[in-house]
Amino acid sequence: MTQHLYIVTGASRGMGEAIAEQLLVRGHRLLGISRRTNSQLAQRAHAAGADFEQWEADLTQAGAAAARLQAWFSGLSADRFASATLINNAAALTRIGPIDNVASDELAMAVRVGLEAPVLMTAAFLRATHGWATQRRVLNISSGLGRRAMAGQASYCAVKAGLDHFTRALALDEAQHPNGARVVSLAPGVIDTDMQVQLRSADAAGFPELANFQALKDKGLLTSPADAAARVLGYLNRADFGANPVADVRDN
Ligand SMILES: NC(=O)c1ccc[n+]([C@@H]2O[C@H](COP(=O)([O-])OP(=O)(O)OC[C@H]3O[C@@H](n4cnc5c(N)ncnc54)[C@H](OP(=O)(O)O)[C@@H]3O)[C@@H](O)[C@H]2O)c1
Numbered sequence: 207m208t209q210h211l212y213i214v215t216g217a218s219r220g221m222g223e224a225i226a227e228q229l230l231v232r233g234h235r236l237l238g239i240s241r242r243t244n245s246q247l248a249q250r251a252h253a254a255g256a257d258f259e260q261w262e263a264d265l266t267q268a269g270a271a272a273a274r275l276q277a278w279f280s281g282l283s284a285d286r287f288a289s290a291t292l293i294n295n296a297a298a299l300t301r302i303g304p305i306d307n308v309a310s311d312e313l314a315m316a317v318r319v320g321l322e323a324p325v326l327m328t329a330a331f332l333r334a335t336h337g338w339a340t341q342r343r344v345l346n347i348s349s350g351l352g353r354r355a356m357a358g359q360a361s362y363c364a365v366k367a368g369l370d371h372f373t374r375a376l377a378l379d380e381a382q383h384p385n386g387a388r389v390v391s392l393a394p395g396v397i398d399t400d401m402q403v404q405l406r407s408a409d410a411a412g413f414p415e416l417a418n419f420q421a422l423k424d425k426g427l428l429t430s431p432a433d434a435a436a437r438v439l440g441y442l443n444r445a446d447f448g449a450n451p452v453a454d455v456r457d458n
Pocket of ligand 1: 222241350
């Protein structure tokens with residue numbers, strides 16, 4: 207029997223956890239990659255009869271994670287899979303505020319997890335599946351902040367703008383191959399996760415949009431992780447996935 211293969215980074219919490227949860231069905235093989243594993247996902251996989259594996263990997267060490275991913279693929283046989291999909295979901299904010307108030311290590315961490323890791327993981331995935339005849343997809347989770355600048359999170363804005371442009375260029379490369387991967391950088395909406403808690407808990411000095419983020423929560427305008435995951439997976443399954451390499455789940 208063939209399976210659908212998924213790799214999801216940042217599967218331990220937030221929207222990544224909800225994406226993983228919804229992918230845990232019979233006929234799917236899922237690899238989740240985060241610094242911590244999630245025992246509830248393991249239980250759910252067992253109950254659902256899904257093939258599930260989790261790696262504790264720090265994506266600030268993206269070279270090591272990408273090498274591990276490529277080695278893992280060498281143990282898989284292409285003809286077992288009806289499709290292969292990499293979802294680069296993990297990302298991190300720094301302390302909120304102007305970059306001169308943020309430690310260099312923290313800035314480097316955010317750039318590594320949010321941009322270096324997707325580039326290296328995507329390259330490893332494409333190398334490993336190059337000869338595969340199945341459908342191959344890369345879904346990069348972006349943000350509206352890759353398209354709209356915001357004070358107080360310059361590194362995150364740069365990471366997401368970089369992810370968008372990386373995906374545009376990647377789409378051009380993949381279009382040259384007969385079975386090139388279809389790739390999209392997708393903004394997922396505003397989601398009720400730890401990332402929003404971090405934004406709402408920021409110091410107002412250096413973060414002019416603090417009140418907007420507090421109002422989103424107070425007015426019940428945040429999407430639940432489960433709903434956001436469903437919309438992202440709905441987009442992934444669209445027949446025209448890849449037609450527009452930079453998209454938003456809120457697009458029609
Ligand atoms: N929440 C929003 O409103 C919103 C809006 C637009 C876009 N997004 C994007 O949506 C995606 C998911 O966001 P979220 O809100 O679900 O974030 P979240 O709740 O903060 O979860 C982040 C995930 O990334 C993983 N992660 C963080 N640092 C890591 C590292 N060094 N190595 C490996 N994994 C790491 C975390 O796992 P561990 O801690 O176990 O490592 C966790 O699973 C992100 O790309 C984010 O930029 C979110």
